[in-house]
Amino acid sequence: MKCKLCLQERKICKSHIIPEFLYKQGYDENGQMYVLKKANFKPKNLQHNQDVYEKLLCAECDGKLLNEKYEKYFHKLWYLDKTLPTITTSAFLEIPNLDYAPFKLFHLSILWRASISSLAPFAMVSLGDEQEERIRQMLLNGDPGQPNDYQIFGALFLSRGTNKVLDGFIAAPTRQEYQGLQIYQFIFGGCAWHYVIGDQSIEDFLPVSLSASGSLRLRVRDIGNLASINRFFIEDVSQMHFPIKRKSK
Numbered sequence: 424m425k426c427k428l429c430l431q432e433r434k435i436c437k438s439h440i441i442p443e444f445l446y447k448q449g450y451d452e453n454g455q456m457y458v459l460k461k462a463n464f465k466p467k468n469l470q471h472n473q474d475v476y477e478k479l480l481c482a483e484c485d486g487k488l489l490n491e492k493y494e495k496y497f498h499k500l501w502y503l504d505k506t507l508p509t510i511t512t513s514a515f516l517e518i519p520n521l522d523y524a525p526f527k528l529f530h531l532s533i534l535w536r537a538s539i540s541s542l543a544p545f546a547m548v549s550l551g552d553e554q555e556e557r558i559r560q561m562l563l564n565g566d567p568g569q570p571n572d573y574q575i576f577g578a579l580f581l582s583r584g585t586n587k588v589l590d591g592f593i594a595a596p597t598r599q600e601y602q603g604l605q606i607y608q609f610i611f612g613g614c615a616w617h618y619v620i621g622d623q624s625i626e627d628f629l630p631v632s633l634s635a636s637g638s639l640r641l642r643v644r645d646i647g648n649l650a651s652i653n654r655f656f657i658e659d660v661s662q663m664h665f666p667i668k669r670k671s672k
């Protein structure tokens with residue numbers, strides 16, 4: 424069988440679409456994982472072993488590449504180094520010193536795996552051959568591209584009516600359109616992550632997007648306010664008073 428990443432004929436192992444460490448806080452007392460449907464937050468139990476694995480990649484690509492190079496970076500940053508707080512009263516979480524390449528490629532690896540996956544929770548994610556191939560090469564070559572390639576921005580979630588960061592929720596990804604561009608929303612690691620498909624960035628979201636220097640500004644939101652991207656960000660961005668650079672015509 425051909426590995427979907429290196430395209431070599433190799434023994435294919437079972438891969439996670441969303442890395443396992445992100446699920447660990449989402450298990451209930453029976454060891455089952457909660458997967459939330461879209462934004463309505465009615466948890467739907469999925470059998471862990473049935474639904475989150477798929478035979479996609481060879482052991483080399485799954486373990487040595489995606490895990491060693493990208494997932495371990497995010498795991499250390501987010502959980503071991505406690506970049507993800509447990510409590511916050513700020514309106515934004517400022518992360519000034521990310522390592523741009525592994526942070527970006529970690530996110531792209533999830534987006535790409537979700538797109539090539541045939542599992543039901545990822546049914547909404549379909550990037551098409553051209554984008555899938557572009558990201559495949561970026562992952563394989565360790566090339567994170569420019570910030571406008573698959574612009575990334577996100578929001579940190581708090582449990583309803585509290586200052587406690589809500590980690591452990593994994594939601595089925597959704598797709599939205601904004602200014603003619605496709606945006607996918609994934610929920611994991613205490614955040615809703617947004618990925619703009621293609622090489623055009625949305626200027627309105629630049630102040631909160633991952634920059635080439637490795638800074639990211641996550642809006643902190645109450646989970647009760649999870650809604651479409653328009654409500655999610657437009658109000659916030661309009662209240663931020665950042666100088667947003669416009670392209671000169």
Ligand SMILES: [Zn+2]
Nearest residue numbers: 426429481484
């Ligand atoms: Zn491979």
